[in-house]
Amino acid sequence: DTGVSQNPRHKITKRGQNVTFRCDPISEHNRLYWYRQTLGQGPEFLTYFQNEAQLEKSRLLSDRFSAERPKGSFSTLEIQRTEQGDSAMYLCASSLTGRVEQYFGPGTRLTVT
Amino acid sequence: GIQVEQSPPDLILQEGANSTLRCNFSDSVNNLQWFHQNPWGQLINLFYIPSGTKQNGRLSATTVATERYSLLYISSSQTTDSGVYFCAVELAAGNKLTFGGGTRVLVKP
Numbered sequence: 001d002t003g004v005s006q007n008p009r010h011k012i013t014k015r016g017q018n019v020t021f022r023c024d025p026i027s028e029h030n031r032l033y034w035y036r037q038t039l040g041q042g043p044e045f046l047t048y049f050q051n052e053a054q055l056e057k058s059r060l061l062s063d064r065f066s067a068e069r070p071k072g073s074f075s076t077l078e079i080q081r082t083e084q085g086d087s088a089m090y091l092c093a094s095s096l097t098g099r100v101e102q103y104f105g106p107g108t109r110l111t112v113t
Numbered sequence: 114g115i116q117v118e119q120s121p122p123d124l125i126l127q128e129g130a131n132s133t134l135r136c137n138f139s140d141s142v143n144n145l146q147w148f149h150q151n152p153w154g155q156l157i158n159l160f161y162i163p164s165g166t167k168q169n170g171r172l173s174a175t176t177v178a179t180e181r182y183s184l185l186y187i188s189s190s191q192t193t194d195s196g197v198y199f200c201a202v203e204l205a206a207g208n209k210l211t212f213g214g215g216t217r218v219l220v221k222p
Contacts, residue, residue: 042199042212056209089154100144100203102210104156
């Protein structure tokens with residue numbers, strides 16, 4: 001059990017550019033979640049997958065955001081045409097069916113200049 | 114949606130002191146977790162405690178589901194306990210966690 005991993009850990013981009021983040025869940029965890037955390041706040045839910053199916057999306061996930069989990073293993077979160085308001089920590093978590101406890105990765109800190 | 118409120122928002126402790134953090138939630142929950150977020154942003158699982166009492170070293174937690182609150186106790190605090198403590202709840206199995214605003218703890222040597 002190597003834990004949830006996320007790459008990159010830090011990303012600085014200019015407004016208008018596209019960025020993509022990757023999350024590798026704990027092996028055999030079939031549920032994967034994305035959250036966003038802004039400075040001084042608690043994390044907020046964005047979306048979650050069971051295997052490769054995206055089952056729920058938050059209203060926070062505008063049409064500039066897209067998440068995929070093509071083979072039910074790792075997931076990617078893409079933000080198109082980044083805005084300064086997208087600057088945040090993007091957190092990934094995973095859990096096992098039948099076990100509700102979620103385990104979080106170290107996050108990707110995005111700064112949009 | 115469900116509301117999660119944590120108190121106090123900030124806590125300054127002298128090393129060795131004990132403290133209690135509180136989490137109130139507005140609806141029945143299937144899951145309640147306590148996390149410690151370290152200065153690098155990593156969320157570390159402390160307890161999965163939808164009801165009852167658990168202890169892990171100097172930390173313990175109690176959830177009274179019928180009264181919709183949970184308490185996290187830190188005893189004999191150490192400087193490494195500094196950081197932000199989050200309570201998060203889940204309404205249905207396998208769904209999203211809703212986080213409180215956190216309690217920022219600073220333990221001074």
